[in-house]
Amino acid sequence: MRGDVAVATGTDARALLRAGVGLRLPHLLEVAATRPPVAWFEIHPENFLANPHATEVLVMLASDYPVSVHTVGVSVGSAHGVDRAHLARVRDLVALINPVLVSGHLAWSTHAGEYLNDLLPLPYTAETLDVVSRHLDEVQAALKRPFVLENPSSYVGFAGSTMREPDFLNALAERTGCRLLCDVSNVYLSARNMGFDADEYLAAVDPRHVAEFHLGGFSAEPDEATPGGTLLVDTHGTVVDDGAWALYERALRCIGPRPTLIEWDNDVPAFDVLLAEAAKADAILEAFHPTTAHVAR
Numbered sequence: 001m002r003g004d005v006a007v008a009t010g011t012d013a014r015a016l017l018r019a020g021v022g023l024r025l026p027h028l029l030e031v032a033a034t035r036p037p038v039a040w041f042e043i044h045p046e047n048f049l050a051n052p053h054a055t056e057v058l059v060m061l062a063s064d065y066p067v068s069v070h071t072v073g074v075s076v077g078s079a080h081g082v083d084r085a086h087l088a089r090v091r092d093l094v095a096l097i098n099p100v101l102v103s104g105h106l107a108w109s110t111h112a113g114e115y116l117n118d119l120l121p122l123p124y125t126a127e128t129l130d131v132v133s134r135h136l137d138e139v140q141a142a143l144k145r146p147f148v149l150e151n152p153s154s155y156v157g158f159a160g161s162t163m164r165e166p167d168f169l170n171a172l173a174e175r176t177g178c179r180l181l182c183d184v185s186n187v188y189l190s191a192r193n194m195g196f197d198a199d200e201y202l203a204a205v206d207p208r209h210v211a212e213f214h215l216g217g218f219s220a221e222p223d224e225a226t227p228g229g230t231l232l233v234d235t236h237g238t239v240v241d242d243g244a245w246a247l248y249e250r251a252l253r254c255i256g257p258r259p260t261l262i263e264w265d266n267d268v269p270a271f272d273v274l275l276a277e278a279a280k281a282d283a284i285l286e287a288f289h290p291t292t293a294h295v296a297r
């Protein structure tokens with residue numbers, strides 16, 4: 001199964017080679033009532049775990065749509081270990097809805113029992129590789145499936161890093177069998193903020209490990225560290241930037257077609273706006289039809 005796009009179920013990978021949208025609570029009842037033509041949905045388990053009614057609706061929708069679970073709370077990068085209580089809750093939800101993918105970030109968000117409500121960066125070193133590999137082994141054993149790990153949006157780097165981010169992600173995938181989620185907007189944003197070449201980054205990602213793409217909106221905000229400078233901030237509160245769309249097309253050329261998610265978490269617009277963004281991604285994806293591209297290796 002390793003190497004296929006659908007990493008966890010018998011779902012036909014090719015049926016998922018379309019754009020999905022993030023299903024957020026403001027749209028849940030509308031989606032349940034109208035059943036819009038969406039190829040698949042991604043949900044954040046954190047929106048559902050303390051909301052039994054929303055979970056009931058989700059279970060119903062999961063029988064009609066492929067659903068991907070994207071957790072923001074497991075914290076595979078925490079030096080003190082993953083949040084096991086949260087992992088157990090995610091595991092139970094995964095068992096309930098049998099999603100097509102389960103993903104999360106290369107980041108840390110807990111420390112010594114404190115939840116920090118942020119996705120914080122890691123130094124890319126051999127030591128971090130050991131720590132995160134151990135945590136991924138634990139997460140994947142609990143979930144009984146590969147975890148799909150997303151590249152972060154970056155604003156600062158560590159002088160002590162000894163590996164490039166894509167090399168670090170490839171190494172994690174090789175060691176643990178995890179898959180990679182390439183957030184193209186994050187690559188674009190991080191390249192601008194950190195001053196690296198986004199295309200070189202994509203060329204360094206091993207396509208065999210990539211199971212999914214993300215595209216989300218970001219905003220330019222004043223950079224307090226550089227007078228007059230701007231920082232791109234991963235707000236997920238607007239349409240996808242033209243530069244990120246162009247990079248997405250180059251990512252498809254470089255990596256191949258993969259299920260692609262439109263992320264929108266803040267200032268959530270009318271559902272039609274998300275459908276329009278998904279249609280835009282589909283129009284680009286169509287040019288990379290699976291009959292002409294390598295989906296599984």
Ligand SMILES: [Fe+2]
Binds near residue numbers: 150183214215216263
């Ligand atoms: Fe993302």
